[in-house]
Amino acid sequence: MEPATRLDNNHELTAQDFPYIIRWRDDRCKRCGRCTAVCPMFAIEPSVVVKRQIKSIGLSPEPKSERSVETVVRQTSDIQKFCTGCATCNLVCPNDAIEPEYNPQHKFLFHKNEGGHPYRRGGRRNDPETSTLDRLKFTRISMLTDPALDAGRHEFRIRTYLGRILPAEELPLIEDNGKLILNKSAGKFVPPVREIYPVMIGSMSVGALSPTMWEGLAMGITYLNEVEKMPVVMCSGEGGIPRRLLKSRFIKYFIPQIASGYFGWDEIVRAIPEMVEDPCAIEIKYGQGAKPGDGGLLMAHKVLKLISEIRGVPQGVDLPSPPTHQTKYSIEEAVAKMIQSMSMAWGFRVPVYPKISGSRTAKSVLNNLVRNPYAAALSIDGEDGGTGAAYNVSMDKMGHPLASNLRECYLDLVKSGKQNEIPLIAAGGVGRKGNLAANSAALFMLGASAISIGKYIMQAAAACLGDEHNRCNVCNIGKCPRGITTQDPKLYRRLDPDKVAERVVEVYKSLDIELKKIFAPMGRSTELPIGMSDALSADDRAVAERLQISYAC
């Protein structure tokens, strides 16, 4: 008979309350201990159990009870040590004896607020449903009335512009003997414009990312530019850029970001006189799709020596960026002062643009930017954008879906005839289901001039384990099992930056082919089909109506 105390478990959670349940197979396990050693959450632990077995050895039945002590692997019922489903245990197990299984009935969010601390995590919105972008199809196919192009044979120009584009009426040109020449005496300011690959790597900071991951991405895009001649650019995220890179000629492939904490900008500003090339652009972060209206946060355990040096802060302290730029009290201030002072820092040779989170107020921001001749673009980060650390409630419930937000902004620009003057950069959840090329192409056709990706490249280039079932998502605590979002050398040494760079190149080369496979049958090749909304259909009437595209079923 079991002792009475065994029944007094009311303070404990059952396995069914957890989002992932560990399936461990006694018969396969050789008790090597690798799984328990590697688990970032300590969700599994070696344990001993007493087993009572009935055995009968002789010819006639003579059942005997035997007790033995055995080692097992057990899932804890401590909510702080919940299994995130990362499956690193499975990765290291030599015998396939262990794996986590998703539990759709879990009650995790009812309990993950111990100590009065709401659940915080990394990753992005936990919604495994099909996104709007994945409900769009390309239905305008060229066939007999206009022949399709050949994706493999024809020349395609998959490029876009980053920077404020002057309307043709304002170009400083004069006619001279049948030719248009530059009218230098007009004294007209022509804003800088960069020709870039239309899918860029979005802002992920040194700090949020491990040194190996950031280095891998940086090497990847440099290779793409230098060898493959694909002008892919990458935004630094808030937190500065390594000094050696700032002073190298490769800085032209990077977009330093300035955000409300201004982390790393001491170093950047000091490096300006020694910079041999201008950066591609400057991004001013006003908002982030994953946590709109919320500031950035790099938690203390990620602020190690390298990070403290780049950011110019002491080690081991939390680095919160405020929700807003504290020195600015209005949008006019923000636009006028921030954009112009950043432009001025590089002699007006570098495009400067703001990034905001998707919001119903995005159009107001855009209207303001349109009237500022120095605003180079607007980046809109939709609700499916990722982050290294945020409150779960912000990630899951705050923000605006990207598709309609972007479309509305584009159509607003069309109304005022400025659709080619201020490029819209779409970000947040692009390629969430792996369809990077299709999602990007759909966004171009809805009006985006460029796309920014973050989570996708972490998943594709470094096998980030996170997904929309809240798998892994421990980027915030610096325990990334892949070594992508950690500053712990034991973890980030798992990640080979060369391999990351190789994968970045592979991803972009295959993306390029897939984009051609989309554009070619639609007969487009010379320019990016920005705003070619007649090519798109949605499988849902309400979506089609909202995006002002056709409905097809």
Add this chain to the structure above:
Amino acid sequence: MCRLCAITSNEFFSPLDNILALETMKEGHDGSGMGLILKNLGGEFESLKDFPILSGICSKDGLHKMDVFFNKSGFKLKYTWTPKIKPVKGIESRDYYFARVYDYPDEYKDKSSDEKENLLLKTRLYLRAMGEKDESIIVFSFFPDIITLKEVGDPLQLCEFFGLDNSQLKAKIIFAQGRQNTNYAINLYACHPFFIQGFGSMTNGENTAFVPIREFLISRGFPGYIGYNSDSEVFAHILHYTCKSLGFPLTYYKDVITPLKTSEIEKREDKEAAEFLKISLRPLCIDGPNCVIGFMPDGTCFMVQDAKKLRPGVVGGIKGRVGMMSEECGLESAVSSRDRTKDVFPMKYDMVIVTPGAEEVKIWNQLQGWTTITN
């Protein structure tokens, strides 16, 4: 594929020449409509060169509404031409086809040509809006020395229907287009050639970049950039926008619709301009397949193609008479006495320009500049 036939000459000729050339290019059903634009008019119009001609079709009701409007507007009717309609099986006749010559309102007599042109455009758009809903008034052009005729049907039958074979209607530049059979929803406003303030064009092929171009043109805020019942109308409006609104030389039309690669632009003498246009007019870039034939207010005509899909458009002729056709056989019909070896098939970088009176045929190449001049 739509059939296109443009002839430019230093002598007056009949539109029958164009229609016969269209006929030689006919393949299969071609009854979706025909459009004709005549410029530099002869006959009775020769002495009325400075007065605007309103071309269109209206119902009896529409005619009444139009007369009431013109009585109030100050325009004075000077001359009316109407075709002698001959009933032809399969062509549904409308009430009243006309080309009416008006004198400007008194207060406009001394105004600049720009002001006069804007008045004409505004008037045409007003009339169009007035009759668009019930199709009581359809107006194609309102401009000096220009007549436009359009109707649904086979071009040869339409020629008979309008009595063009026996008409005195003649001009020195005539553009004709026969619409192909994929255009099933027939709207006369979708019928080429298109005309706006002295600029005209017709195109074959499908314009895959139509929607962004249309949005860009509409959003320029210029009142004439409306319609777009056909995806080819944008070519006429891009021409007007490039050469009139922006005031750029004609050769830049090619750079606008088919911009060069950056590496190619580097080699251009005017590289700054070419790069600026490529960036600032990015939404006007086409991908074809399109063969565009157009004319300018001064009577210069041209042919350009998209940069990839290239249709068999051809330009050829003799000094004083040059044809621009969608296919070679049309040219055989229009200018049979020419030296065929001098026929020009414009390629991806080329713009073939025929000077007024068909004096010269010049090829402007985006990379090389002027390459060939033939007389």
